[in-house]
Amino acid sequence: MKQVSLARRAARLSPTMPASSHDHAIPFDSGHGFPALFPDLTAAAEKALTTYRHETLQYGVRPGLPELREWIAGAMNMDGAKVTPGEIFVTNGAKQGIELACRLLLDEGDSIVVTAPTYFTSIPIFRSFDVDFIEVGQDSEGLDTDELAATLERLKRDGRKTPKFIYNVPDFHNPTGVTMSRRRREALLKLASRHGMYVVEDSPYRKVRFEGSSEPSLKALDRSNNVLHLGTFSKLIAPGLRIGWVAGAPELLARMIQLKADGGSSPFVQRIIVEWCKAGNLAAHTENVQGTYRLHRDHMVAALRRDLPEVSMQVPEGGYYVWLTLPHGVDADELAKHAAEEGVTVLAGSKFYARVDRGNDLTPKRHMRLAYTHSSPEQIDEGIRRLAAALRRCGISPGDAPMERAVASHPTIA
């Protein structure tokens, strides 16, 4: 068998989640939902399998159930966008949207812009398309558009190809939790239009806001119709449904729909979502999700301040994660290993940086992402205690190092 290309492909793929050797590890590493929050979908499923059985058990239409597309367009328009159901395309979660955007837009030798750090699951997807990564920093206003402008000018001067698209999570960024300011959003879109780039707006957490007010989505500000907006029901209803969507220009969607070669997303699961949403369940459920995860976040922030005062962070206004900056001298990869042995799984910062040729830049080693969503408040307390024990095994005792303040390009406001 010819294994050359397989070996090359394997090398491009990243390792999966870290496993803990501990029997009852507390999972701060996962983007899972809190189990007690999952809604009761039995009535909607019953209806989907009886009233709608001829629709739900048959092949569906590739772009998605018309009623669901209509519902999604309505929800997006309530949130400031101006999209028609024809500009919505149903996918198997937002992740499939990332892959289809790559299949649609990328050609050999292309580059894309990502933040440093960026969503770690997107990295192996991009890498499997052999793209070059152009990393841009972030601060507390999100993606640094000045740095991006300078980078694009430099690429132009050097006669290099313009990146094909900018990938970003502008609301409650994964992993940093930062929300992009309005000013930066507009600057980003302006740059994209000027340089002829697409923008892939990955927006799973937008509705998981605990406080403060939302900025308009990039799609809502999109005047050039070059934003592909990725949405999902995973973070609000349940990840196990595997239903998300892409909102974008019809001519882009038409090609994406042809590239979605899996026979369409399940019409059965789509119908369950339509029925459950149309029954008016979503508003109260969203409040429940926001209230519960706010509590989880508060618990985790309090526990971190109590047990790991030497660690700094920016408290997120929503989303699933806190992004920690570790004291000097602590290696996050090493800490993650110790943590797993202590019985808490975390994701070391190094997993969130797309470029591997970092030279002497040790930034990834100084960060760690913790998810507060999956675990109960009690588990959060215990998990942070275990993480503190792991940190002590790295040679740091409480009070050793002073609390850190913001580091350029990486939001770390305590």
Added chain:
Amino acid sequence: MKQVSLARRAARLSPTMPASSHDHAIPFDSGHGFPALFPDLTAAAEKALTTYRHETLQYGVRPGLPELREWIAGAMNMDGAKVTPGEIFVTNGAKQGIELACRLLLDEGDSIVVTAPTYFTSIPIFRSFDVDFIEVGQDSEGLDTDELAATLERLKRDGRKTPKFIYNVPDFHNPTGVTMSRRRREALLKLASRHGMYVVEDSPYRKVRFEGSSEPSLKALDRSNNVLHLGTFSKLIAPGLRIGWVAGAPELLARMIQLKADGGSSPFVQRIIVEWCKAGNLAAHTENVQGTYRLHRDHMVAALRRDLPEVSMQVPEGGYYVWLTLPHGVDADELAKHAAEEGVTVLAGSKFYARVDRGNDLTPKRHMRLAYTHSSPEQIDEGIRRLAAALRRCGISPGDAPMERAVASHPTIA
């Protein structure tokens, strides 16, 4: 916006299903199931959403639900294969298996072997990976392995690259309905091993057998572990579930699983299938499917003999389709258009041929695929009457042309 690559991609994609201008068109064009056959899944769904809610609404594991993989391995082993659950990987239907096989195996400049004709939905998937097609003919024993052997030798002599894999539907081939003989299966696997090629065995119809006995699947005969077997629950339970699988060597699956970037197939739908199958429903349901579609086939064959005696066919022993050979002088594309106007949708043969550079070969114009599954016996009668009316509009009257016999490379035994 840079549209060059988009335009290029668009050109590679095939058109979708033909549409009828008729309000109540009878659908002989689709691989849909007969609606009355869909099973009652309400009890399984209820259980999945209550007893198993923490599993089904959460992210699942990428390779698929362990219990489902175990069940699938057991079913395949009852059918003569020797696979472990670790050699099963759950996908969104068999179609996603085709795409993942391409992503796993294909490199720039690669070619693959397909039958002429071949499954029409696979063609745009392959084409989207820019492959070259090596077409091989078929007869009533299936893929012509002598022709394949000669083609491979010629490629070798000419110093050209060996095709990366052979794609085939060995059981109730789509569109011809032919099942490969044991002799040909063994010859095919021998050729694959000798030349270092993979075999992608697409097997959605295997259990939809009305009479005669099965040959061992290619996977069951696979001694070199180079067969990727694609299975699905679409044709036996319901297409709307969008659950299929790949069975193959663990080292291939491991890479495929990493390339399945959509967050895994829905654990909710997988659990419904496990519960429904474990409750012992499948055996009786399979008999029901076989009996119902046998009746549909008999109805269609009788109607064709009655109303279109000038058309020839090989009566399939199972599966979803009959493949017609039209009288000389009839253009299938033209006939399909007339048929749509008469109120019956059919797929012209030209959709099933991967190579577009056919020179003077008019074979694709002489064939047509009819599905007997989706429509009721009454609709089948009416649909064939409409097709006969369409044929008359092509200038053919009943009795004009004699019944045809087998044409080399294309099974047309009446």
